[in-house]
Amino acid sequence: MATTAEEVTNGKETNGGDQEEVAVEVEPKTGVSFPVKLDDGKQLNCVGVRKKSMLGLGIKIYGFGMYADNEKLEALLKSKIGKAPEKINKELYQLVIDSDVEMVIRLVIVFSSLTMSMVRKNFGEGLGASIKKLTGxxxxxxxxxxLMGEAxxxxxxxxxxxxxxxxxxxxVLETKVMGDVISKVESELLCRAIINLYLGDDPLDKDAKDKFGMSLISLF
Known part of the structure; x- marks a missing residue:
């Protein structure tokens, strides 16, 4: 992913005492920083913000970053589409939604009054609507x-x-809260529904979806 003005770098000590630069990208609306690469090699393809309308105000709930195994995404796209499309299209997103390529959505809470029951309700409603769209x-x-049932x-x-x-x-969809696994569900439909929330026709953050699309085209 190309470095932008919104990216900064943090120094990180390695065992040998040498400096290893770890780049992060800052989600501008929340100020949340996301490393551009996870320890297992997954790469950051977009950042965004989840807003919720409360009392007529758009309240920021969390910043998010979407990571993927880009080598496997690249292989998938090239096998299904071949050459790079001229612009982002629905087929690109649908391939990602329907695929089994490993992905991580990292959410960092910014709303100070959030409770676990609110998160459960929010995801239950959002995923419920996403499942209905995918199943006609x-x-x-x-x-x-x-997804959040055991939290x-x-x-x-x-x-x-x-x-x-x-x-x-x-x-398999695995959910962790502060590092602790709270659910692990084997369901192709649920896996598709969660990615559809962010990359489907009615995404939580359209700018983030567009950035993810640009990153897909760059893989060609």
Whole structure:
């Protein structure tokens, strides 16, 4: 991903005492920083913000970064499409939504009054709507609620708290809250529904979706 003016670098000590530069990209609306590469090699393809309308105001709930195994994404796109399309199109996004390529969505909370029950309700509703779109109108609230189902209301979410949702091989969706695994669900539909929330026809942040699309074209 090309370096932008919004990217800064942090120094990181290695065992030999040499400086290893770790670049981060800052989501401008929230100020949240995301490393451009995870320890396992997944690369950051976009950053964005989740807003929720409350009392007529657009409240920022969390900043997010979407990571992927870009080598596998590149192989998938080239095998299905061949050469780079002239512009981003729905087929590109749909390939990513439907694929089994490993991805991580990292959410960093910025809203100070967020509770675990609010997160559960929010994801349950969002995923429920996403599942209906993917299935031609069929409801599956039980599946939608599995993502955050095991998360205890005792978990305190303060600004800076991290939730990570990972799509693993075999269409397994794993959710971690502050590093602790709270759910692991094997479901192709749920995996597609979560990515559809961010890259589908009605994305949570259109600018982030567009950035992800540009990163897909750059893989060609």
């Amino acid at each position: 109108g069929k409801k599956n609230d039980e599946l939608a609620n599995k 205890s209301d005792k978990i305190k979410l303060t600004p800076g708290s991290v939730i990570e949702i990972s799509r693993l091989p075999g269409y």
